[in-house]
Amino acid sequence: MEPTQPAEDLSLTQQLPIPEFGDPEDPSDEAPDGSDTVVLSLFPCTLEPGNPEPDAGASSPQGGSSLKHSTTLTNRQRGNEVSALPATLDCDNLINKPDEHGFTPLIWASAFGEIETVRFLLEWGADPHILAKERESALSLASMGGYTDIVGLLLERDVDINIYDWNGGTPLLYAVRGNHVKCVEALLARGADLTTEADSGYTPMDLAVALGYRKVQQVIENHILKLFQSNLVPADPE
Template sequence: MDEIEEESEEEPTKVQSEASNACLSDPKEPGLQDVSPETMDVDDEGLAKQPTTLTNRQRGNELTVLPATLDSLSIHQLAAQGDVCQVGVHLNKDCSLLNKQDERGFTPLMWAAAFGEKTVVDFLLAEGADPKTIAWERESALTLATTGGFIDIVKALIEHGVDVNTYDWNGGTPLLYAVRGNHIKCVEVLIDNGADLTIESDSGYSPTALAVALGHKQIQKVLEEHVLKLYDPELT
């Protein structure tokens, strides 16, 4: 886990920032602007003036760079976008793509988990995708899902037997990332399924210490109550 910064506002994950390049371009045609009365030019008599600047369509210009098409997107990009139909088309053509890892070791399932695409996650798991795959820097689908607070995906992955205590390159576990993002429901599900509260990140933070440092009081309460139940089962 990274050191705690003064501002607790969460930055986008590396997966999310890289995957933004896979998104399709703005569907509005280039050179065409929405015109409202507030933005129109008017003459001295208050009448709207006709624009003299030609649009790209009027000039007859064509785009030199076309937006990405579905055919040019990889199965990883399609999974991140939630396009379950096209993901299925790719798998029908080549079933080996199901668990294919990209240049960073991410599978289609990991991309879908990172972006909260539950429908794609369910489809890939039903097709036999391996939820236990670890990327080159030890990221997992569960870690990515908890970072985004996608509780439904977290539950689905746990039901498929993933390790709730897996750690990444800097010692971050799913529980630590859930605490960092202030994702209370994810924290509750993880500890109910055996997440270890004693594991510390490389920077020395346990889940409870991290919650205190970030001022996440409700999560701190959840963690403390869980510890009390471990010592006194009658509190359950």
């Protein structure tokens, strides 16, 4: 008899929104040859009528006019003191701000395997314990993608290794579902629970057998064997 396929509800049914990118710049929007060129400057410039004598080495724009830097003094040049500090960004709020799905920047970066972004966000105070609206976690999504290095970074922050989402999926179940052998090994080495069942009734071993993932099965069997060996108490010699 062929192995029964697991229920579809183990995998996330809602697709991660994919950012839309605009169309490439339309060449027809470019200014035709010979049109005026917009010049960006760090200082305000004013168009002075007439045709005063230009400075040495400076090029005069077409039309018999020249651009002149504004002579208006800034507050700093006048010596004025700032009466109020400018508004500052609330970094803690922004770095953990969720979107409409409840996904934070850290959850998104973990889901797409952006390890350097994950490392940067964690260093700047991103909270790895935050759950999205359907209880998705950064650890579960990293495990789903098989991003073992990110899984390790998150586990170093003492996240719940057995966190479950809306359908009972845990990081280990998602790693098994994706046939991510190294990720399964890492999660088991850190104490992931092998007895946890998804809402579909599958344990990690059940899922590996049903999907025919022999390497994952072997990893789980080796882990169970090590657990038995570590629990064996040598008999006292008499």
